[in-house]
Amino acid sequence: MNIAHLSEQEIIRREKLKEFAQLGIDPFPAPLFPVNSNAAYIKANYKGEENKADFAEVVLAGRVMSIRDMGKASFAVLQDSTGKIQLYVKRDEICPGEDKTLYDKVWKHLTDMGDIIGVKGYVFTTKTGETSIHVRELVFLTKSLKPLPVVKEKEGETFDAVTDPEFRYRQRYADLIVNPQVKETFVKRSKLINSMREFLNSRGAIEVDTPVLQSIPGGAAARPFTTHHNALDIPMYLRIANELYLKRLIVGGFDWVYEFSRNFRNEGMDRTHNPEFTVLEFYTAYKDYLWMMETTEQLLEKAAIDVNGDSTCEVDGKQISFKAPFARITMYDAIKQYTGIDISGMNEDQIREVCKQQHIHVEPSMGKGKLIDELFSEKCEHHFIQPTFIIDYPVEMSPLTKKHRSKPGLVERFELMVNGKEIANAYSELNDPIDQRARFEEQVALMERGDDEAMFIDYDFLRALEYGMPPTSGIGFGIDRICMLLTGQSSIQDVLLFPMMRPEK
């Protein structure tokens, strides 16, 4: 390896490897280390005299985060997966004989912040009242060759914390080490997904896997990532949605299927969009979108409680409550409420006029559905902070949705808005194959008109519907956005372990 680009500190750490070799110590040893406790458990449960016998022989391992060398004894902070705990390392304790090499050499000179060590010892409380480990044995487990950013703290206040987003996202491994709250966010993300999975499993839903590589990217209107299958010599697409596959399974006789689907869309990135993102979709036979609204309320209320302990959360200084039931408003009423205009009886040209009056950019390729969508996005969406179901969408913007049971021109669809963003989208699913074919054909017409996000016709999906799909309701939840809400993050990058970044040179 070319040493020229290494920093002074990196060179010094590499040279320490040679000293390890001279001492006959492997700085990357193979044997397992028999950990039997952890920092958080000890801090939570050690009570001093009354139960110190239970903590007479603890074994833990982790990363050295700071060292305060006092001469023949020293204090250090060890960080394991559960948190930090102070170590007290005394020379004559870890080197009881004549040979003081382990303390004087290995510990005082060869151990750096960031190194991984294992310790055995007993728990005690220092003069200043801090629960600590009095180390009896110390084992070197892994040398860290690259210095971590140094973050200090006192009384809960943090100094010199690493905040550079580029460093944090590109080197998430280092971010996780030095910014403990980052790990908490991802623990919560795991709790969120577990909570949803439990909810669904406990009601009899079945988790399935459907293709990520698809020859027709269906189920949503979005630009796909394109790739190529060499053996078949055909273009393939990374899925933009899994909807049409899950419905095929309803045709096949599953009553309730779900999938946490990683979807890919070849579009811009911002605080709420990443090119790959996670959606929970589920489809339930013999249900409609009214049932789905109630189910959604229950699912999200439980999720909020499981993640944060109660049904509220705070984002951007706003308190949001997931306590069921949520508000409901029809799309036309929402537009009427925020623009004062009732578009319910209007045709495409009239709505186009309304858009122009409201200073909304329109293009000839936009159909009625798209125009209404623009009106809603521009004038209404951001007003819905508390969870609100927007219901009964115009048929033109919902090619996979069943027509409304009583309101002509509308479909049985809702989106759930929270903090001004869509976090779920649900329908009474269209199961009439003749109607579905006609809707696909309208999409083709839109495509010919210049809408490059209109849907392709999926003939195999139509064939499945022809066998008969029971009345079904389905929904997709934006997991990343829900995670943002429940963890109080305002950027999607902070709920993705490895957000998309331009490659480094």
Added chain:
RNA sequence: GAUUCCGUAGCUCAGCUGGUAGAGCAAUACACUUUUAAUGUAUGGGUCCUGGGUUCGAGUCCCAGCGGGAUCACCA
């Protein structure tokens, strides 16, 4: 894609109207057996994002590029 702000030591950041680069932490050496942003003394450490230009002289001014953030556009 557009606009705008930013890029200086391992980290956090100074660096004025242009004059040969600075602090704290970290590192190195020494001292110290209950410290905790440990302390004390000493020392070393830089492709000032990259490439051009202006100038006697550029971290600083100008242009282009690279990377990141924010806003907007796109995105159901």
